[in-house]
Amino acid sequence: MNPSINVEQLNSALTSLRTLRSSVSQVFEALSNGLRADHGEDGKEKFLLELQELLNNVNINLRDLEQTTNGLPIPTGSFNLGNTTYLSQETTQDRQALYTQLVNSYKWTDKVHEYSSFAHSILSQNSLRRSYANSGSTKRRGKLQSNHNVPPGQVDNVINTIDRSYTDMKITISRPYASNAVVQISLGHVLKAVVAFKGLLMEWVMVKGYGETLDLWNESRHNVFRKVTENAHAAMLHFYSPTLPELAVRSFMTWLHSYVNLFSEACKRCGCHLHHTSLLPPAWRDFRTLEPFHDECKQ
């Protein structure tokens, strides 16, 4: 492979990327503006046509971008500085500064290369798939879309079944905002949590201490519960599965229930209750084994 990259090709790829981005932003602009006066009487149809045209543009630009990037050679390893290394031996004063700039940009490209290879390996595992767009057949998709819009009775059923399976975890359902459930959980004398649902999907978690007043937006005044809230958000995303929402809720509740020994159980790795720098108890629970760890000890 030719080690020197064809600059023209690279330039055209970057230009097509720019056009794609601007066409996407045009779509959003048109969407946010909505119906305008110049759409006239049957504005709705005209607006839809306009939107369709814009989306077509996006499609065309995307195809262009794909074509140009496919033509680009894939950099195999880190780049070689080549002759430019001799810049360090430059004697002319006004050119001496060039070398540091060169080194900085070299470091930068090296980092980009490293990060993108990591990102590629992670994304190729497809563990971050959160949309329905590419999840299987159309037959299944029809069923899936209803997860945001489950009848309240079914949500109540799922949550009440979970409530009944734990004696030390009390779950109460309320619906302050229309049909979506807001669930209050009190776990022994240890903590309280509030979970906002959208259909059967969890959207927000807030964990607080036993004596604190629960609400959706204010954080706990104790460091440890702020940490647990942070970890609960991670768990909510980890267990998220649009295809099996019931399982997601159940797994999350099982995970949350393991906090019943938040203060009494020591970290499985360092064997201490408090971590020596953060002075927090083990506020992390492993997703699979539910064993307690300090945030700093979990790796």
Added chain:
Amino acid sequence: MGVTVLQQFPVPENKTGTYVIEMLSKRILALGATQQGQFLVDCESYLSHPQMGTTKTVHILHNSEQPASVFSILESGNKNIHVIADGLFDLFMIKLSQHYTSKKQTKIESKGPRFELGDFCIKLGSVTMNQSFKGILIEVEYRPCVTANAVWGLLREFLQGLLGSSTVIQPPQHLKNRMSEIYTPIDTVHQYLELFSAYRKTTALRVQ
């Protein structure tokens, strides 16, 4: 309100109380704590008039952490009955002076700096009775937790880290029976009363 443990700290010979308080303050500040003002817990005891039958003692305590409350504990036999009232209770005791007389010379208090460290609240109190120094009490509160048995291991670990691993840390007598119950401010007051009574007795021994 979290679980609080009150611990006596022995003052080494040839050392003053202020020296020990300073040493402990430095230790706590080195851990990353910030000082948040001062605190004061005081205790005054009243004896019932002999005409009322068997003499009973009422202890009146104030804690700067609950500034609007007055804690009173009545000793009657093996049982201690407590009443938590608001600030007017002090005036009420003056009204009752015919029936309950104050033992002024045994008024005892613990005061000193108050520190916050993460979720912990640490108070270093030097105990004085009639302006004479009696000893040092360390109060450590872990605020997120409300039951003592859940948090006892954690508190012991913290106290041992603070006071040195050689110190033996036992749950206070008052807490032993109520480890699984929800902790309330009166439990802290009971712990103070226990240790204050112990300090009063040691003076009595020395006088003899």
